[in-house]
Amino acid sequence: MQLAYYPGCTIKVSAREHERAALAILRELGIALREMPEWNCCGVVHTLTGENLIRQMAPLRVLARLRQQGEREAVTLCDMCFNTLARANHLARTQPDQVSALNATSGGGLDYDGAGEVLHLLHLLRDRVGLAAIRKRVRRPLRDLVVYPYYGCKLLRPTGIGLDDPEMPTLLRDLMESLGATVVEGSLQTQCCGAYLAVDRAGLVTERVGATVEQARDAGAGAIVLSCPLCHFNFATLQPHAGAPLPVLYYTQAIGLAFGLDPAELGLDDRQMEALGRAVPSQALHDLAHARGGSA
């Protein structure tokens, strides 16, 4: 299977490892992603601002370009991009007059009829590949790894666009369980991590991240698994400093580990693998953590 791929800026600048892991596991699953030859920022920064049409320019341009490039569907890894694009797509379908107005005042090039489709990688894995196929490809089940799936907000909201039930999601749990991991859950899984407030109100983000990490630890988790690069950034850099931080994994990395791929290929360095190994006194994972060092 081949699909157009819309990476988004965050993936390229600060979440390269997520992309590497995604491309690696997809290769294993026989899916090739082709990066769109020319693309722009999804426009998330602006869609978070007040209601106006200008903010829809960037996401609509991505969708219009997708169609101009002869594609119908594009896959994205980033929750922010997915959310922004999917909402713009929704606008194009429900209020085409607004899109026409925007197109008319911006010199053409935004001519888009809502016929494109944005897929989150999780859509692809759940609905096209299927959890059964993923389970079949597992070589090193993540036995003894206790994970706390964290959804944040962009993956689930608003209803109609989100991938799963916004209050009681099961997507990441099902996925992790198909890798052989043990899943623990809690009420803060779907709470916003604080997102861009990290820029000017880092304290607030630290508070939220801290509460979530604590909940995960209390439930016995050895790692947090999530999807969004922004959540990842906040969890990885703004955890309160008491003790060793709880390791944070992209689900793509977890899948890759279960597939038995080289951690380096998944963008996991020795330090991260060691932390993971410490958190999980399991032989299987220990082996994994040292798979690279041992073979080198």
Added chain:
Amino acid sequence: MSEPATLVTMELMGKEYRVPSGLTILAAIEYAGYKLVRGVGCRGGFCGACPTLYRREGSHRIFTALACQTLVEDGMCLVQMPFVPVPTKPYDLHGITPQPTTLLRFFPEIAGCVACNTCTRACPQGLPVMDYIQAALRGDIERVAMLSFDCIACGICSSRCPADIKHYAVGLLARRIYGKYLVPPSEDLAVRVSAIEAGRYDAELRKLMELPLADLRARYEQRNFETVAEQHRDHSATQRYNSPMDPVDYQDELEGV
């Protein structure tokens, strides 16, 4: 004039002038009686000194152009932009380590790009300006360098951008980083520079300088010519282009006169 050109009417900074059709906007302004100091430079589309804003009859749009590269039209309503300020903080290129966030660090405002494409539509060089800003945003320095290469720094894009981005400065920094850090340095060049610094050619050059004119001329005439580079082989005529007869050995005429 061999034949009188038809006259068109242009409105320059609020005043109407009748000027011959077929002139560039620049020449039309001069024809109207202005001796330009600002708003003109190379007169050939290379320097970006002549950005012009205009409207046409029957359109609500603002159009942009280089005055030296665009014909005056009947009903044009125009003004020259002598200058678009794009000050940047000084940087030391030699102390930069290129990273995906480098351009963003020097020009944080690029994150404000709303992808409206106004810059691309306004660029008189026809460059994909929005795309190079977007490439800058995601740290793809090579792409910025390639897409922005033909930029003549006219500043039109920056004057039109709702996010107040300094496009050409972003492109320039990206190109310098690319040229300095991302392209390997030439080995042949380094070898030649050390040979020169070691004085390898001094003796021979001195010998040539001391040669009587007739002998020097003989050396010149005996030069052998490099065969034309591989990639030009199919263009037989370029071989001529690199031949001794073009374009300079007309000593005979010079001496005879």
Added chain:
Amino acid sequence: MELIDGYPASMRESIALVERTRPARLGRTFPAMSLEERKALLLGHHPDYQAGAKRPLRFGPSKGLLLNHELADLFEARPLVRPNLDLSTIDADVDLLVIGGGGAGTVAAIWAVQSGLDPARVLIATKLRHGDSNSTMAQGGIQAADRPEDSPVQHFLDVMGGGHFTNRPDLVRALVSDAPLIIQWHERLGVMYDKDSQGRFVENPGGGTSRNRMHSARDYTGLEIMRVLRDEARNLGIRVIEFSPAIELLGDESGRVAGAVLLNLETRRYYIVRAAATVLTTGGLGRVHIQRFPTTNHYGATGDGLVLAYRAGAELVDLDAVQYHPTGAAFPAQMAGLLITEKVRGLGAQPLNRLGEQFVFPLEPRDVEAAAFIRECGERGLGIPTPHGICGVWLDAPMVDLIHGPGTIRAALPAMYRMYTRFGIDMTRDPILVFPTLHYQNGGVAADEHGATRVPGLFVAGEVMGGIHGKNRLMGNSLLDFNVFGRRAGIAAAHYARAHRPGRLSLAHVAEYERMLREAGVETTRTAPRILPDYRGKEALERYLDVPV
């Protein structure tokens, strides 16, 4: 005016003739001239050999030098400032004044700072914006012998022969020996030269060179070098004052040059700069329109530096020979005078007259080719008139694709193709109209290999400097020369500035110059430097013509 695919009907008639003769012309080229024929043609029609076109300089250190009238007029002109101008208020007191913010000037300023001058005490004064210059317009490339099959020695031979051995050998030695150093400096500044993936330069042939040593940056070589230099100067904190040309050099009581009088073009106020050393880098003279020729040069190329330096006592060399390029664009008007690269003829496009006939071998030497075009349009009356009143001859561009296969023009001549397309002409289908254009100054102010003139405190570099190229410059050597001598002059001037303090400012040399004018019997109301050409009113049309409107 009604245009059919870019051309008016009157010109279309001639294009039809060109198309009719094309099949028969393919593979049949007009024979090259004998030396006798060349000589006769040059004497009869080349601007440099026109009887009465030149007159000798009547006074000063280069008395007797034969100059085109337009150039001689510059010297036989009154200064803009009175010798008794009040110099007691100094607006800027600096270590180094660089006059001219083109390539040479910017290089000089950068190297003066590299040699230890305080950037805040280095001032670049320029006529237009920093970088608006001939340097920005260069497309073709820059020479440097850096491949194993080439050497500075080979480069030396090419330069000397190209200049008919009239060049000053020590300057040529400096030029060719520094060339690779300059390219390496550029590499480190981040100039994006065309390279392959291993970092090897793409190096092309050029007219009169025996090795492929033309380094280029797409078709924007000069622009790329200039914008990087400008950025570097800015980042070093070098002061630049724009729209303020120098209109006279200043001396001091011991006969040294000690700064200049600038003119703020907007406020019309003088601005007095005192400087321990001065580097003059004002570029060329195309906008003087010698013999009324159009030019490839930028708007500010009016030869100001020549006048300033001569008044201060410097010597001039080789100014009797100016370079005309045979193929300047003649149509459409907005391209008039712009350079059409030699490569078009190199690839097989034949020059044709109004009847679609060949009349000259396409690759005669530049001056011979130019003279043949002039004869065809003038004496023979077989040129193609344009609606704007000038004449030109066809260059049968579509032949390039016929000879080398479709797509060659777009691949080998992309800039040309783009430029014509902008004005509605498809050069893969239609011929293009050309006429000789004034291109380069060749000679200039005499100086040694460090750019020092015979006047203490005055250095020169770039196109305003003479002697490097003798009577004829090869393509790709002037981008090189402004770097080589800009750097050398910058370093030498920095040393000089550290060793000398300027004394009391004086315009005595201007009084002296006026005395020489009087003694030579020059009576005129003309003033110089020219600063900017005047294209107002009918001049806007006239400048394209070789006859007054």
